[in-house]
Amino acid sequence: MLQTFAATTSPTTVAPRVAALRAAFDRAGVDGFVVPRADIHMGEFVAPRDERLAWLTSFTGSAGFAVVLRKAAALFIDGRYTLQARAQSDTDVFDLRAIPTDTLGAYLVETAPKGAVIGFDPRLHGKAEMDRLTAKLEGREITLKRVDNLVDAVWHDQPAAPKGAVTPHPARYAGAEHSDKRAQIG
Numbered sequence: 001m002l003q004t005f006a007a008t009t010s011p012t013t014v015a016p017r018v019a020a021l022r023a024a025f026d027r028a029g030v031d032g033f034v035v036p037r038a039d040i041h042m043g044e045f046v047a048p049r050d051e052r053l054a055w056l057t058s059f060t061g062s063a064g065f066a067v068v069l070r071k072a073a074a075l076f077i078d079g080r081y082t083l084q085a086r087a088q089s090d091t092d093v094f095d096l097r098a099i100p101t102d103t104l105g106a107y108l109v110e111t112a113p114k115g116a117v118i119g120f121d122p123r124l125h126g127k128a129e130m131d132r133l134t135a136k137l138e139g140r141e142i143t144l145k146r147v148d149n150l151v152d153a154v155w156h157d158q159p160a161a162p163k164g165a166v167t168p169h170p171a172r173y174a175g176a177e178h179s180d181k182r183a184q185i186g
Helices: 011-023 052-057 079-088 104-111 127-137 150-154 178-185
Strands: 032-036 065-069 073-078 095-099 117-120 143-146
Touching (some): 011 052, 032 052, 052 150, 065 104, 073 104, 079 095, 104 127, 127 143
Parallel strands (some): 032 117, 073 095
C-alpha cells in the first residue's frame, strides 16, 4: 500500500466530524480522545479503513496524531508537514503543534481541565508510549482511559478492512521461519 497524493479530504469536513467525535465523549465517559495515524500493526502504511487521522483532521501526511478535547483540539505534526497541515486541515478547529518540541503530555497538562479523562484506543498505542504519558500526567488530575475507538463509532462510511490473502515471507526476508516465530510466542 503506497501513499497517494490525490486530494481525498477537505477542510470543510473537519468541524462537523470533530463535533460528531465530541458527541461520542459522554457515551464513552471521556473528556477527550487521542487519534494517532496508526493501525493495530503499528506499521507505517495503513489501510484506508485505518486513516482515522486523515478522516478527522483532513491532514493526509504519513505521520502525526491529534487530540480532541471538549473545547480544544490539536494536530501534532513534524516539520515536514507544516505547510501541508495548514493547507489541508481547519486551523480554526485544530491548533497545529510541532513534534518533537510540543508533546501530548505537555499539551494535556496545559489545556485539559482538572479531572479530565482522556480516551485512547489501546490497540493503536504502544505500552511504553502510554506509560510515559501516564507518568507525565501523574499528579495532574488527568487520567487515561482505554475505550473502543471513538472515530470508528462516528465514521459511518468507513471503508471495510482489507481481506487480502496472508502470505508468509521466506525466512531470508523474515529472519526466521513463521513456525519458529509462532512457537517462540507460544
